[in-house]
Amino acid sequence: MEKKYQVFYVDPPWKHRDSTFAKRKTGSGMQSNIAPELRYPTMSMSELKTLQVEGVPIQELAAPDAALFLWTTGPKMNEAVELLDAWGFRYVSIAFVWHKLTKNAKERTTLARWTLGSTEFVLMGRKGKIKPASRKIRQFVEAEVKGHSAKPEEVRRRIEQLLPDLPKIELFHRGDCPPGWDCWGNESRKGAA
Numbered sequence: 108m109e110k111k112y113q114v115f116y117v118d119p120p121w122k123h124r125d126s127t128f129a130k131r132k133t134g135s136g137m138q139s140n141i142a143p144e145l146r147y148p149t150m151s152m153s154e155l156k157t158l159q160v161e162g163v164p165i166q167e168l169a170a171p172d173a174a175l176f177l178w179t180t181g182p183k184m185n186e187a188v189e190l191l192d193a194w195g196f197r198y199v200s201i202a203f204v205w206h207k208l209t210k211n212a213k214e215r216t217t218l219a220r221w222t223l224g225s226t227e228f229v230l231m232g233r234k235g236k237i238k239p240a241s242r243k244i245r246q247f248v249e250a251e252v253k254g255h256s257a258k259p260e261e262v263r264r265r266i267e268q269l270l271p272d273l274p275k276i277e278l279f280h281r282g283d284c285p286p287g288w289d290c291w292g293n294e295s296r297k298g299a300a
Contacts, residue, residue: 172235196232
């Protein structure tokens with residue numbers, strides 16, 4: 108791959124080795140497994156840090172001026188910043204906070220270590236001198252949870268508003284690849300970039 112990207116959008120398949128996420132009690136008292144490892148292949152930090160797309164390391168896929176938007180949860184925050192650094196990006200900010208809602212627009216909470224979880228975060232890393240096209244894009248996103256690990260399309264739309272007309276790639280993409288993006292992932296219907 109010789110193409111260089113200026114926008115990366117990544118939802119890593121984080122490996123969780125924590126019994127908190129292995130099982131939970133349902134309303135009927137039954138146990139249900141919610142560990143990501145039971146739903147899709149996950150990767151260790153060392154595997155993520157050395158990730159290659161079509162044989163090319165992330166650092167080499169990035170243009171000199173680039174931004175990376177990385178999904179994470181509270182327990183993975185330190186690792187997310189570490190991953191940005193490993194890929195050659197400097198942590199800048201929490202770009203987006205997703206407040207999860209049910210289909211009835213009520214807060215959706217999940218099992219957590221200390222407080223009930225109802226948010227996920229998108230960290231932004233940057234290299235070079237990339238600048239936003241707009242400074243009016245809001246950080247807070249309220250959107251319905253559609254399925255396990257599915258992310259709201261609103262986040263992608265806001266990234267497109269922040270950095271339009273730049274080469275974009277989504278890593279660990281699922282489903283149909285949206286127009287204007289290259290997609291890579293074992294569940295991407297368009298296939299590798």
